[in-house]
Amino acid sequence: MRYNMSMIDLSDFRDTLVRLKLTGELNRNTPEANRQAIREMLAQNDYWELEAERIAGLQLGYDEVVELMAANLGMTPARFESEEAPFIDPEHTVSRFITGYHRLERVAKVGGSLLFSTAHPGSLLSFYQALSLHFSQLGGRVIRLPEPVRAPENRWLDDVNGVIVLSDEGNLMHTHASSGMREFIAQVKPDIVMSDHAFAVAAMNLNLPTVAIFDVDDPAVPIMAQLDPDRMTAIPMNDNQTNARSIHAAESLIRTMAHDRPTKHLHARAAGPA
Numbered sequence: 001m002r003y004n005m006s007m008i009d010l011s012d013f014r015d016t017l018v019r020l021k022l023t024g025e026l027n028r029n030t031p032e033a034n035r036q037a038i039r040e041m042l043a044q045n046d047y048w049e050l051e052a053e054r055i056a057g058l059q060l061g062y063d064e065v066v067e068l069m070a071a072n073l074g075m076t077p078a079r080f081e082s083e084e085a086p087f088i089d090p091e092h093t094v095s096r097f098i099t100g101y102h103r104l105e106r107v108a109k110v111g112g113s114l115l116f117s118t119a120h121p122g123s124l125l126s127f128y129q130a131l132s133l134h135f136s137q138l139g140g141r142v143i144r145l146p147e148p149v150r151a152p153e154n155r156w157l158d159d160v161n162g163v164i165v166l167s168d169e170g171n172l173m174h175t176h177a178s179s180g181m182r183e184f185i186a187q188v189k190p191d192i193v194m195s196d197h198a199f200a201v202a203a204m205n206l207n208l209p210t211v212a213i214f215d216v217d218d219p220a221v222p223i224m225a226q227l228d229p230d231r232m233t234a235i236p237m238n239d240n241q242t243n244a245r246s247i248h249a250a251e252s253l254i255r256t257m258a259h260d261r262p263t264k265h266l267h268a269r270a271a272g273p274a
Contacts, residue, residue, distance in 0.1 A: 013255075016252040052201045055224070097253055114191065114192055117181065118196055120197065130247055192209040205224075221234050
């Protein structure tokens with residue numbers, strides 16, 4: 001089923017994202033730090049390149065990346081180059097979320113396989129857990145790990161309520177590396193992936209349909225998504241809030257797209273044991 005967007009009120013979802021400081025005017029990074037992330041990526045710094053395999057071959061210049069990044073954040077290049085506070089246009093974030101939701105929904109409703117993962121568990125784990133549960137309830141087959149999967153550097157890919165994360169067996173890890181995710185995705189062959197950082201790029205490297213969250217200092221993600229916009233969606237969103245905040249964004253999206261069906265149960269389910 002395709003939704004008639006003119007019949008869906010997106011204002012509550014947009015206002016929720018702004019209230020949670022997930023979009024709109026942000027204060028996490030300095031404007032210069034965001035520009036330096038582009039320079040580092042172009043210099044093939046692994047941390048900022050997110051293991052994107054095709055970026056170096058594109059031979060992009062700094063100004064080209066600024067223009068692309070600004071367009072994906074919903075601002076002008078001049079604003080991105082200024083010293084004004086970093087900004088993500090809320091309307092832009094909402095639009096990309098709707099596109100990403102539809103792509104996930106189409107897979108779920110035909111019983112396809114979905115993989116949810118995050119390299120930002122300290123801020124986005126509950127967000128993905130709520131969406132993982134929701135799309136499984138729509139009929140999707142969420143890929144789970146019955147056992148942890150060994151990753152490089154004495155790490156493990158682990159499963160927390162339907163979301164794949166990186167673990168050192170004592171902590172869930174924030175990472176800019178794919179940490180074995182490319183190999184895992186190639187093995188399980190999901191029909192679509194929703195993720196962030198190098199975990200999302202790992203799917204993009206394999207040309208898989210991908211819905212990716214990216215922040216104002218993650219230029220590699222929208223560049224990769226631009227290579228195949230019919231299959232890849234890059235959603236601009238602050239990825240440095242708490243799980244207690246970000247879960248409300250997922251619940252608001254689900255309410256909006258489900259025409260306000262109750263979703264209070266999601267919070268309790270997402271917080272439960274794996």
